[in-house]
Amino acid sequence: MASHRKPRTKVRTTTPAVGLTTAALASVTLLSTQSATAAEPKPAVEEVQKKVDALYRQAGAATQEYNRAKAASASQQTKVDTLLSDVAKRTEKINEARRALGSYAAAQYRNGGIGPAATFFLADNPQGYFDQSRLMDRATERQQRSVTEFRTQQASAAKKRAEAVKSLETLTETQATLASSKKDVQTKLTEARGLLSRLTAEEKARLAELERKKEAEAKEKAAKLAARQAAEAKERAEAEEKAREEAAKESGDGSGSGTGTDPGPGTGSGTDSGYAAKAEKVLAFARAQIGKPYVWGASGPSSYDCSGLTQAAWREAGVTLPRTTWDQVEVGTRVATSDLKPGDLVFFYDDISHVGIYKGDGMMIHAPKPGANVREESIYYMPIYGSVRPA
Numbered sequence: 203m204a205s206h207r208k209p210r211t212k213v214r215t216t217t218p219a220v221g222l223t224t225a226a227l228a229s230v231t232l233l234s235t236q237s238a239t240a241a242e243p244k245p246a247v248e249e250v251q252k253k254v255d256a257l258y259r260q261a262g263a264a265t266q267e268y269n270r271a272k273a274a275s276a277s278q279q280t281k282v283d284t285l286l287s288d289v290a291k292r293t294e295k296i297n298e299a300r301r302a303l304g305s306y307a308a309a310q311y312r313n314g315g316i317g318p319a320a321t322f323f324l325a326d327n328p329q330g331y332f333d334q335s336r337l338m339d340r341a342t343e344r345q346q347r348s349v350t351e352f353r354t355q356q357a358s359a360a361k362k363r364a365e366a367v368k369s370l371e372t373l374t375e376t377q378a379t380l381a382s383s384k385k386d387v388q389t390k391l392t393e394a395r396g397l398l399s400r401l402t403a404e405e406k407a408r409l410a411e412l413e414r415k416k417e418a419e420a421k422e423k424a425a426k427l428a429a430r431q432a433a434e435a436k437e438r439a440e441a442e443e444k445a446r447e448e449a450a451k452e453s454g455d456g457s458g459s460g461t462g463t464d465p466g467p468g469t470g471s472g473t474d475s476g477y478a479a480k481a482e483k484v485l486a487f488a489r490a491q492i493g494k495p496y497v498w499g500a501s502g503p504s505s506y507d508c509s510g511l512t513q514a515a516w517r518e519a520g521v522t523l524p525r526t527t528w529d530q531v532e533v534g535t536r537v538a539t540s541d542l543k544p545g546d547l548v549f550f551y552d553d554i555s556h557v558g559i560y561k562g563d564g565m566m567i568h569a570p571k572p573g574a575n576v577r578e579e580s581i582y583y584m585p586i587y588g589s590v591r592p593a
Contacts, residue, residue: 247408250401254394258571261390262555265498265507266526268383272499273525275380278373285366292359299352387498391572420580424564427581430540431563480519480593481545487518488559488567491576496569501525506569506576508557512547515559519545521593527557534592539581546591550584560589 245253401409491514494505501510509530513523523530531549542548542560550556558568560581569576 247401247405248412250397250405251409251412254397257390257394257397259551259553259555261387261394261498261572262508262551263553264383264386264390266509266528266555268380268387268499269507269509269525270528271376271380271383275373275376278369278376282366282369282373285362285369289359289362289366292355292362295355296352296359299355302352384499391498394572417580417583420582421564423582424580426564427539428563431542434540477543477545477591477593480516480521481543483519484515484545484559485561485567487515488561488576491515491569492567492578494569494576496572496574496576498572508569511567511569511576512557512559516592519593523592527554530557530592531588531590534590537589537591539586539589542581542589543591546589548581548589549587551587552585554587556584 398406398409488511491502491506491511496507497505498507499510500506502514506514509525509527512530513525516523523533527549530547531554534547537543537546539548544560544562546560548558548560548566550558556568558566558579558581560566561578564581565578566581567576567578570579
């Protein structure tokens with residue numbers, strides 16, 4: 203008999219467990235995310251400013267490395283081109299010597315290589331033999347000179363070819379350094395931009411305020427330097443005037459004063475006026491570049507990096523400076539900050555990665571950093587390394 207029992211309804215007991223598990227995982231994930239966020243607090247604006255400044259300084263140093271590698275690469279490329287051209291010319295001379303030897307060999311083959319005794323007996327007369335013998339001796343001497351020339355050219359070409367190969371290897375290494383420096387600069391700048399881009403509007407305003415405060419403090423120091431320099435200049439002028447007056451009294455109403463007192467001051471003023479004339483040209487050029495953008499590795503005319511600007515400015519005064527800050531600091535005469543004159547170069551940071559042109563009153567003209575334009579600024583905006591007078 204068939205069963206008439208009602209089928210039992212199956213009850214699922216797994217769904218609630220799955221739901222609880224999913225919720226638990228979500229809670230753990232949320233807590234983990236919150237923990238990670240709490241573990242990495244957002245840096246303060248002051249900290250961001252320090253990091254960005256450090257990155258810009260590191261990018262500046264990498265830029266100088268790039269400039270040095272670029273200059274070395276250009277110089278090495280010129281050397282390689284010259285060597286390759288020389289090798290080509292020497293190879294042509296080898297080919298000429300080879301052709302000359304070939305013609306001698308062909309002539310000897312045509313003559314059949316007859317010995318001197320046979321030539322004597324086959325000659326129409328003895329005198330003819332001796333005449334022909336002298337001609338052959340001279341021909342042999344020419345052949346020997348051709349062989350010597352061939353060997354000399356061959357050895358010289360081999361030497362130049364070896365030099366060219368070595369120079370090409372050096373060029374390859376320099377170009378690798380160039381590429382590495384370029385990548386380093388780009389990495390530092392990208393990191394700095396990333397830090398700045400994550401700031402809120404309020405944080406950017408705070409950063410701008412910190413920059414204004416830093417600039418104001420630097421200008422205050424510049425004003426103090428200007429006042430000190432002005433006071434010292436006044437004291438020197440008064441001392442010189444007093445010395446002239448005393449010299450005039452001692453010489454008796456000024457007679458002979460030209461002979462006694464003029465040579466010393468005249469020599470100094472002549473030197474000073476010569477440098478001042480050059481500095482005027484340098485600063486006139488630098489002022490004309492104000493507003494043009496800083497671009498790392500650039501040396502004008504539409505953009506500059508710091509050492510590109512100083513190099514271009516002093517070129518206007520007829521003075522050739524090397525490309526990098528590291529080499530420019532070695533040119534000319536070192537001067538103390540208190541003795542700075544317009545046109546002097548002021549270098550910054552312990553790694554000498556930045557330079558500006560002193561314009562007087564504690565101020566300079568320089569190409570500051572990426573994102574900024576050539577401008578006037580206090581020399582105290584950055585830590586001073588030292589200064590030089592290029593000419």
